[in-house]
Amino acid sequence: MLTNTSSQMQQHVTQCINCGQCNLVCPTHIAGIFNPLGVLRDLQMHDPETAIANQPIYNCLTCNRCMTFCPASKNGVGMNIAMLIRYLRAYAIENQLKSPEKNEFPGSCTTLANSEKSDSIPTVDSLQYFKNTPKLKIAQKGEIAYFIGNLAGLEDLNKDLGLNLSEIPQSVVGILNRVNISPVVLNMNDSGHDDLWAGNIATFRKIAQTNVDLYKKAGVTTVIVEGAEAYRTWKFDYPKAVKSFGLKVYHLSEYLLNENLVKKLVFDNSFTATYAFQDSSRLGRLGGNHYEEPRSILGKIPGNTLIELESTQTSAFDYAGGLHIVENSATEEMWKQRLHEVQETGVQYFITTSPKAIVQYSKFDSDIPIKDWAVFLSRFLK
Numbered sequence: 601m602l603t604n605t606s607s608q609m610q611q612h613v614t615q616c617i618n619c620g621q622c623n624l625v626c627p628t629h630i631a632g633i634f635n636p637l638g639v640l641r642d643l644q645m646h647d648p649e650t651a652i653a654n655q656p657i658y659n660c661l662t663c664n665r666c667m668t669f670c671p672a673s674k675n676g677v678g679m680n681i682a683m684l685i686r687y688l689r690a691y692a693i694e695n696q697l698k699s700p701e702k703n704e705f706p707g708s709c710t711t712l713a714n715s716e717k718s719d720s721i722p723t724v725d726s727l728q729y730f731k732n733t734p735k736l737k738i739a740q741k742g743e744i745a746y747f748i749g750n751l752a753g754l755e756d757l758n759k760d761l762g763l764n765l766s767e768i769p770q771s772v773v774g775i776l777n778r779v780n781i782s783p784v785v786l787n788m789n790d791s792g793h794d795d796l797w798a799g800n801i802a803t804f805r806k807i808a809q810t811n812v813d814l815y816k817k818a819g820v821t822t823v824i825v826e827g828a829e830a831y832r833t834w835k836f837d838y839p840k841a842v843k844s845f846g847l848k849v850y851h852l853s854e855y856l857l858n859e860n861l862v863k864k865l866v867f868d869n870s871f872t873a874t875y876a877f878q879d880s881s882r883l884g885r886l887g888g889n890h891y892e893e894p895r896s897i898l899g900k901i902p903g904n905t906l907i908e909l910e911s912t913q914t915s916a917f918d919y920a921g922g923l924h925i926v927e928n929s930a931t932e933e934m935w936k937q938r939l940h941e942v943q944e945t946g947v948q949y950f951i952t953t954s955p956k957a958i959v960q961y962s963k964f965d966s967d968i969p970i971k972d973w974a975v976f977l978s979r980f981l982k
Contacts, residue, residue: 606648608687613643615672615679622666622681627917631930634659636666636681639688648688652697659925660685662797663881663918682886689799721807723787724750729769730785736773737782745820746772746783747811749830750790754955761962765955771978772826772852778981779861783824788814791830793882796837808841815847826852826974828880828953832887851883851953852974853893862897866982872903875976876942878952879916889914894953894973901980907945911938919957932964939966951976
């Protein structure tokens, strides 16, 4: 269960050898707004209260890029700065402690974080995406479900960007229909990812339990997720928050490969493209290391070419929980440098499994459109 934050923090703090490697590769440390080694030293030499008072813990991306280079972390075992920061944020909320530079509204799809006086958890209208799409087949009961999350909320909070995130669920359902699956789609809560990583544990538990109960009532045994943040949450965090979880969780790419369903997809080879792939920590470093599955399926499209970025897979720069951080000229430069890295490859498209990454990178001018993985894949299907 998600409890005992003090002891959980101690497990990670004692692993640190103070080598400073984390600071050398941390994107927000380079931007001058966060100091991972400073957090660790405050915890080693003092206590959580001191660390929270001294360190802007909400400026951590919780992307865990630093752990790829940390000698005290190996294959996800040992030191884990992202989990440490999550526990520290939970400790701050439990004890009503304030951190410097905390964003008062951390999270684009949170409930408690955006409305701390409200105990209600709003239901997301997932069925809205299929009201005028008669060719797309969904169900209200069945064994296989597709979890969408709060794309509408994300879109609403970023109206000025003119995004069309509705194409994501429509593309996913279209892909599943092509392999003879009409997934269960229900109006339910967001995954709770943002609440959990902001430290709102009680709210997260409530969200997780409600969502699991809704699926079980509908007869669901398998949950397919395409968004990286929601996948990480359903796969790794829900089982710890919900007793008798009992559901199988797959990323869409993982499911298509495991069930040998890719062979049922018919590709249109009249259109070719070059693309770079944005690895999300929620699907990679913190999500079971699913680097090859999305690439493998896109690699089956005739004539398409993946050009790997310099920062990729285990060492990839990732937006992750960046919705919490302070925005200034230094952090803007951080995102722009990533886009510059993409532009240097000369690709036509920038592909990701993270809706939040689409939002973040859409804030900056770029000749290369950033597209969701399923949306990109669906464009090549007959």
